[in-house]
Amino acid sequence: MSEFESTGIGDAVEKEDIRTDVAYDVAIVGAGPGGLTAAIYAGRARLSTIVLEKHSIGGLITVSDWVDSFPGFPEGISGEDLGERFRKQAERFIGQISLNAVTSIRKEAGRFYLGTERGEVKAKSVVLSTGSEPVKLPVPEEEKFRGKGISYCATCDAAFFKNKIVSVVGGGDAALHEALYLSKFARKVFLVHRRGELRAAQMLQEEVFANPSIELKLNAIPVNVLGDRKVEELVIENVQTHQQETLHVDGIFGSIGEKPNSELVKDLVELTDKGLIKTDANKETSLKGLFAVGDVTDTPLKQVITACADGAIAAVSAEQYIRSLET
Ligand SMILES: Cc1cc2nc3c(=O)[nH]c(=O)nc-3n(C[C@H](O)[C@H](O)[C@H](O)COP(=O)(O)OP(=O)(O)OC[C@H]3O[C@@H](n4cnc5c(N)ncnc54)[C@H](O)[C@@H]3O)c2cc1C
Structure with missing residues (x-):
């Protein structure tokens, strides 16, 4: 096989390891819901596909105790089980996912080169689905209580705090949105912010001030979280x-910022001022052939279903892009 010959679908399915001697049609970076859905669509389109994951297959959702918002599971499903189902379905079409971190990406003469510890992976197109990480609450007990009362996503977890008391930490737009959303479930919401005034848009602030369930704790920082198991x-x-x-409080929602995992492409594609990757309707970035999906992009809703939808669109767009290279 020449350096840029396609691996062919059969090879991709059989091989569980990285091949550095050939060019894959699609290299997917990150095996969360977005990346694994892209893999399902790419595999079914018979594109030779590799998924590279640095940590654990299934992505961020695997840390969630319970997911009630993903359609098809009327009783809900644990995040771990959902991630495992995504993995199995993707591996049915593309073979084993490769547990390797991508450390660099470059494009040269129409080909992408992805650096890994096991050598350089070559691909005609790339789907970046590396997610983002919330800035963790600066308390020593953060890890102990994460998922046991500490959350970073009101849309995901508010329903578990019906008639309970919660606190939101943060003072920007996102924090106020979280507090307002939580006030529909919890009987009381403390909004803890380190400065004397909020940073959020005026209209949001007015809504918060007018909400009898929300109590502001200004000039305050969290120092400790106490509890037995929760x-x-x-x-x-x-x-x-x-x-x-x-x-x-029964729950604490951290909303002090997020860190998109966009380092790999920060010099390649256009980012927002928050470091999120800008994409068009086809999930293509400003660099042709490089697609981005899910939480690492400037999507208005960071959820499993939106990441999956993005992944499907990106795979189909990648297929069209590859076809355009051949004509
Ligand atoms: C506690 C919690 C509860 C949640 N509950 C819900 C819920 O109930 N419903 C819902 O819809 N959403 C929920 N979410 C949000 C949901 O998890 C995310 O929106 C979704 O996982 C985003 O998918 P993604 O594929 O974009 O990224 P992620 O799931 O973040 O996956 C990105 C993957 O990329 C990998 N990666 C990063 N960098 C590299 C690299 N350099 N090389 C290789 N791999 C890399 C990461 O290890 C990770 O596995 C919750 C989130 C949290 C934190």
């Missing part, structure tokens, strides 16, 4: 007086 109390400290106060 969150029971949040200790906050006033940054001016250093006085501490204990809030009895």
Whole structure:
């Protein structure tokens, strides 16, 4: 096989390892819902496909205890089970997913080169589905209580806090949206913000001030989370007086920013000022042949279903792009 000969679908299905001697039709970076859906569509379109995952197959959703919002599961499903189902379905079409981190991406003479510890993967097109990570709450107990009362997604978890007391940490637009959304479920929402005034849009602030369920705790930072097996109390400290106060809460929602995993392509494609990847309706970035999907993009809704939809669109767009190379 020449360097740029296609691997062919059969090879891609049989091989569980990286092949560096040939060019894949599609290299998918990240095996979350977006990447795995792209893999299902690419595999079914008989494109030779490799999925490279640095950590654990299934992506961010696997840390979620329970998912009630993904259609097809009327009783809900655990995030881990959902991730495992995505994996099995993708592997049915493309073979084993490769557990290798991608450390660099470059495009040269119409081909993409993806750096990994096992050598350079070549591909005609790339789907980037690397997700994003919420900035973690700066409390020592963050890891202990993550998923056990500490959450970073009100759309995902608000329903678990019906008639309970929760706290949102943050003062920007996203934090106020989270607080307003949570106030439809929880009986009380504390909004904890480190500055003396909120940073969010004026209209949002007015909505928050007018909401009787939301109580502001300004000039305050979270210092400790207490509880036996689940969150029971949040200790906050006033940054001016250093006085501490204990809030009895069942849940804490962190909303102090997010870090999109877009480092790999920051010099290749257009990003928003928050580092999210800009895409067009076909999920193509500003670099031809490089597609991006899900949470790493400037999508208005970061959920499993939107990542999956993006993945499907990107795979079909990649197929069209590859065909355009042949004509
Ligand atoms: C606690 C919690 C609960 C949630 N609950 C829900 C819910 O109920 N319903 C819902 O719809 N959504 C929920 N979400 C949101 C949902 O998980 C995300 O929107 C979704 O996982 C995004 O999918 P993605 O494919 O874009 O990215 P991700 O799922 O983040 O996957 C990205 C993958 O890329 C990998 N990766 C990153 N960099 C590299 C690299 N350099 N090389 C190789 N691999 C790389 C990562 O390891 C990861 O596996 C929840 C999120 C959290 C945190």
